[in-house]
Amino acid sequence: MPMNAPHGLQLQGVTLRRGITTVFENLNLALDTRRIGLIGDNGAGKSSLFRLLCGLDVPQAGSVSIGGQDLHAARAEHPGLVGLMFQNPDDQIIFPTVQEELALGLRPAGLSRQQAKEQARALLAQRGLAHWAERAVSSLSQGQRQQVCWLSLLIAAPRVLLLDEPFASLDLPGQARLAQDIAQAPQQVLVSTHVLDHVRGFERVIWLDCGKVREDGPGAEVCAAYEANVALRLASMPHTSMDGIHG
Numbered sequence: 001m002p003m004n005a006p007h008g009l010q011l012q013g014v015t016l017r018r019g020i021t022t023v024f025e026n027l028n029l030a031l032d033t034r035r036i037g038l039i040g041d042n043g044a045g046k047s048s049l050f051r052l053l054c055g056l057d058v059p060q061a062g063s064v065s066i067g068g069q070d071l072h073a074a075r076a077e078h079p080g081l082v083g084l085m086f087q088n089p090d091d092q093i094i095f096p097t098v099q100e101e102l103a104l105g106l107r108p109a110g111l112s113r114q115q116a117k118e119q120a121r122a123l124l125a126q127r128g129l130a131h132w133a134e135r136a137v138s139s140l141s142q143g144q145r146q147q148v149c150w151l152s153l154l155i156a157a158p159r160v161l162l163l164d165e166p167f168a169s170l171d172l173p174g175q176a177r178l179a180q181d182i183a184q185a186p187q188q189v190l191v192s193t194h195v196l197d198h199v200r201g202f203e204r205v206i207w208l209d210c211g212k213v214r215e216d217g218p219g220a221e222v223c224a225a226y227e228a229n230v231a232l233r234l235a236s237m238p239h240t241s242m243d244g245i246h247g
């Protein structure tokens, strides 16, 4: 790593277009903080940022680096550097059964297929989910599939965890468990969410607004600023009436 290089992920002058949409233009971000929340309206660019940070998308201009090294070069050397939990579990899950899906994350660590399956079963048992091992992923509910996605990431243990709306389909116990897991994770964790309470206590929250950083600072302050902005926008909206819709 070059001297004085940032140790975390960094975007420099990034422009990203997806289809006809310019999502980011000349975006600069240094993501060194241990816990970072990402908030903002639908379409603000949260998932797009995660796609850049894990190398799924490549910017049309600018660079994405980690520890001062180009992200793609770094990932080629260390495949387990950055892991993404997708917003939609169906974009993430590849294998038919839960244990195979979890075992996938262990193969880069050099484990045999059998060893990886055994570790996957051990993690499931530790979580009281031993009965899920042979279950077809397609037979699980949306929230259960989301749990599988989280466990896959947990077992793969990348150095940086990117969680895209990980709480969205979880029940209350599942949300509490995930919040606890995040708090205990030794790695850097970035979480995007529309439920601000999940990131309000984070040391850093970034509010994205139409692909730009609107606010960046302590979670409590940035969440309060976003809430105030939403309240203001709601107050200035004309009141809609349901009259006539129901008859």
Ligand SMILES: Nc1ncnc2c1ncn2[C@@H]1O[C@H](COP(=O)(O)OP(=O)(O)OP(=O)(O)O)[C@@H](O)[C@H]1O
Binding pocket: 018, 019, 020, 021, 023, 040, 041, 042, 043, 044, 045, 046, 047, 048, 049, 087
């Ligand atoms: N596959 C795609 N092709 C083209 N444009 C896309 C695609 N996915 C997203 N976009 C556009 O990119 C912009 C950013 O979308 P993105 O999914 O990153 O937002 P988001 O903040 O994650 O939104 P949400 O809160 O709804 O998940 C939006 O204008 C969106 O319409």
